[in-house]
Amino acid sequence: MPQLSTKLNLFTDSVIRKMTRIANQYNAINLSQGFPDFDPPSVITDRLKEVTKEGPHQYEITWGSQKFREALAKKQSKFMNLDINPNTDIVVTCGSTEAMMVAMMTVCNPGDKVIVFSPFYENYASDSILCNAEPIYVPLYPPAFKYNKEELINAFKQKPKTLILCNPSNPIGKVFSLEELEFIANLAEEYDTFVITDEVYEHIVMPPYKHIYFASLPNMYKRTLSCSSLSKTYSITGWRLGYIIAPANIIENARKVHDFLTVGAAAPLQEAIVAGLNLPDSYYEDLTKLYTGKRDLFLKGLDEAGLKYIKPQGAYYVLVDISDLKRKNETDLEFSEWMIKEIGVAPVPGSSFFKEDINYLIRFHFAKKDDTLKEAIKRLKTLVYKARIRKSTLL
Incomplete structure (x- = not known):
């Protein structure tokens, strides 16, 4: 058989969409792929x-x-x-x-x-x-x-x-x-x-x-x-x-x-x-207020969970620092997959966005109903404790 295009060896399938598939498999809250769980106007x-x-x-x-x-x-x-x-x-x-x-x-x-x-x-x-x-x-x-x-x-x-x-x-x-x-x-x-x-x-x-x-x-x-x-x-x-x-x-x-x-x-x-x-213009003004409120709600939850993050100025994503949470030599992808299974919240490993060797960030999105974000925050409040226990054991 002839060889397939060699271009295909230069990139992988979407890591974001992969995280969605794993989230669906474990019935996790999907904060990886950026789509809302609320209706259009x-x-x-x-x-x-x-x-x-x-x-x-x-x-x-x-x-x-x-x-x-x-x-x-x-x-x-x-x-x-x-x-x-x-x-x-x-x-x-x-x-x-x-x-x-x-x-x-x-x-x-x-x-x-x-x-x-x-x-x-x-x-x-x-x-x-x-x-x-x-x-x-x-x-x-x-x-x-x-x-x-x-x-x-x-x-x-x-x-x-x-x-x-x-x-x-x-x-x-x-x-x-x-x-x-x-x-x-x-x-x-x-x-x-x-x-x-x-x-x-x-x-x-x-x-x-x-x-x-x-x-x-x-x-x-x-x-x-x-x-x-x-x-x-x-x-x-x-x-x-x-x-x-x-x-x-x-x-x-x-x-x-x-x-x-x-x-x-x-x-x-x-x-x-x-x-x-x-x-009318008021729709876009209300959209700004909506997502500013969701950002503030989610970041407050991250603060309460003891997680470090970089505050976003726009869009609906936030990068969270997991350098103190993942095991030695563990990739952010491995940590993300563990998170989905054990915490019930799906992120995207940050390395999929960087050309540099960045292995300590994960991305969440907050384009969700407030109730969904509150449930995600509830689960994330167990992340620091469970991750530290995991680091100290072979489990």
């Missing part, structure tokens, strides 16, 4: 009920229905402070996962280099490999997770085709400051580099921090592919509705890539979500 689900009867049920225009693109352009033009043309500047994708892959395939040739900040969402490295591109990893240093300017300059000196920017960041919950973004923008301009942004948590930013769209910076729209999805904003991760916003010359080519990858996103769901895109 009723205006969306009510509209979906109507759409199931009246349609559409057939293919939409491959790059997104007219109504969807118009509603999205109206919303994003306001929040991004840009004049987005729904007919030329948008391609609708099957989630932000496809949006990122389409963006990478649109700008990258084989052998091109791509700057990736570490830690990073696990898809970015595999996206680069699948495009035959070479990642250049630039570390973000805890606890503030700032980049070293000289290291970033040296990365740009290697003449990368693009830089991937996740803001607000998964897994660290970092919200990049204006000064940090402007420094990146100046380098992108100097070295004529594209910037691909992953901004799925754009509306989940805790005060006093503010999200700044990279494309809104002076002269940056022309070289930015803004990727996002509706999954997190409207609690519909299973709908798989994403998009890329970019200048017409870029989108014209991104649409070709998208067409041959997936043809198009689900037509009934595009129709139903228009009701969500037309929600």
Whole structure:
């Protein structure tokens, strides 16, 4: 038999989704894969009920229905402070996962280099490999997770085709400051580099921090592919509705890539979500309050459990330090699997997000009902005791 693609030896399947499978096996509370256990806004689900009867049920225009693109352009033009043309500047994708892959395939040739900040969402490295591109990893240093300017300059000196920017960041919950973004923008301009942004948590930013769209910076729209999805904003991760916003010359080519990858996103769901895109500004203000409250509830619980963590500024993830809890030479993956079985709460091992040899962090998410978070906290309050007993025995 012929050999399979050698690219597949360069990355594993998703560690996040693996943790979900193990959580399901042991009936643990799943704080690994980032999806809510509460319903989307009723205006969306009510509209979906109507759409199931009246349609559409057939293919939409491959790059997104007219109504969807118009509603999205109206919303994003306001929040991004840009004049987005729904007919030329948008391609609708099957989630932000496809949006990122389409963006990478649109700008990258084989052998091109791509700057990736570490830690990073696990898809970015595999996206680069699948495009035959070479990642250049630039570390973000805890606890503030700032980049070293000289290291970033040296990365740009290697003449990368693009830089991937996740803001607000998964897994660290970092919200990049204006000064940090402007420094990146100046380098992108100097070295004529594209910037691909992953901004799925754009509306989940805790005060006093503010999200700044990279494309809104002076002269940056022309070289930015803004990727996002509706999954997190409207609690519909299973709908798989994403998009890329970019200048017409870029989108014209991104649409070709998208067409041959997936043809198009689900037509009934595009129709139903228009009701969500037309929600008033108060919805996004309430969303901020909702997730700020959930963060504060969960962090208070971590304090009570005696766990050390890095306080997130945005998104809905928190990194917890397990260096004092795991056994000597034990990996964070092994510790996470033990946690799921014995504590009944599922994390993600932090090493899956870092290029560096980081083996002492795990990631939780707090996009859950308050009752779910309280039960998780109750279980986590036994973690320190059980982990120390475990370290002192051969059990």
